[in-house]
Amino acid sequence: MLSIVILGTGTIAKHLAGAISKIKEVRLAQIVGRNQEHLQWFSNLAPIIADFSKIADADVYLIAVKDDAIVEVSDYLSNKKGIVAHVSGATPMDSLSMENRGVFYPLQSFTEGRPLDFKTIPFCIEANWEASAKTLKTLAGRLSDNIYDIDSQQRKKLHLAAMYVSNFSNYLYGVGENLCLEEGLSFDLLKPLILETAEKVQTMSPKEAQTGPARRGDMKTMQAHLELLNDEKQKEIYALFSEAIKKVYEEKL
């Protein structure tokens, strides 16, 4: 039976601990965190400790803390024999200094208190040792159906790609919400469209799925849209996207 220690008490730590605690073949040996109050959330899932000098021996240590605290936390694990893996998209594996190191990166946006279907989450696995990669993949395979070998360079790019499709898209949703509010309309009006746009690319390439005036090269509608906008940032975004989309499809003609 695989034993796991999780270091960290934030949102990802909570999601991982919740999911791992449900796997029969795995034992959640310990949750380690600085903050006693945050640790309480985990008290039904595993033993909790705030003293980093008392970390239990385990097969896998998952470091689920903020990126800039990963190295510091990993220092407490320098004498451990198990695999030390962080769960970060943006941090190279080699930020960890122990021989038996790896990465266990779930490519998803985790929200406090919002349940996720772990089975669909892509787990990006990397390890310094082949046997450790295998162990991390076994663990990931108990949680999800989507396991990938991803090296640090690829993961960095993926994390960047995630910015575009998630953070930036979400910002656009916010622009949409503001435009609704300007007219006293509910953001509910845009929700089915937002969902359909995301669902469409589950089976189609975004390039095929693209619609709208910019794709058609419909300058009249684009000009009318620009005139409707009051906010300079919204105007800038509109112009930039229109130009970018137009360019993609002009090249195709």
Place this chain on the structure above:
Amino acid sequence: MLSIVILGTGTIAKHLAGAISKIKEVRLAQIVGRNQEHLQWFSNLAPIIADFSKIADADVYLIAVKDDAIVEVSDYLSNKKGIVAHVSGATPMDSLSMENRGVFYPLQSFTEGRPLDFKTIPFCIEANWEASAKTLKTLAGRLSDNIYDIDSQQRKKLHLAAMYVSNFSNYLYGVGENLCLEEGLSFDLLKPLILETAEKVQTMSPKEAQTGPARRGDMKTMQAHLELLNDEKQKEIYALFSEAIKKVYEEKL
């Protein structure tokens, strides 16, 4: 029993005809289009005609043609007594010149051959006469649970908002796909994240849902991201969004 004529044979006409033909209390009286070949698609749903001088009498005429053809098509309906309504987001109701005019705008992205749950589609209704608004709402209410009174100015803004949340988001999905391909990775890796990002705002405001380095003001990650990008357009988008997102949350601090 309400009788409906649809003018147009494009994607929206197909979706509307398909959905309307399933309503028991409504009779799809005719589909009118210039192109015999395109009309064939509709032949199982209603009588089809290509001769615009032979449009049947009906309670409602839905003009589902390209924006710049709406006025021209509406000229064939100038002597009709039924409600003449277009289905366009970007076109003012008063582009139509008959007294009994209106708008029947389904706010959704329609894709050829891709089924949609009509029940969730917001229908934006406007009419010159109160009784006609009621009729259009009755029709919309047979198709969907989401009926809204939306005037031409509001609809114009909504249509613009739809650009941001749909066309521009889809463009960002394409950037994500390109970044994956640059590393020889499958776009599948980003799909669950895309879906979760869209699902999240079904119950949360985009402003609450925002995550990532720009929201945190994490300059180090943002700088590293910019250095990873080769494409100038991608760089420009990154910088613009980072700045815009940062600004939203700085104001909140």
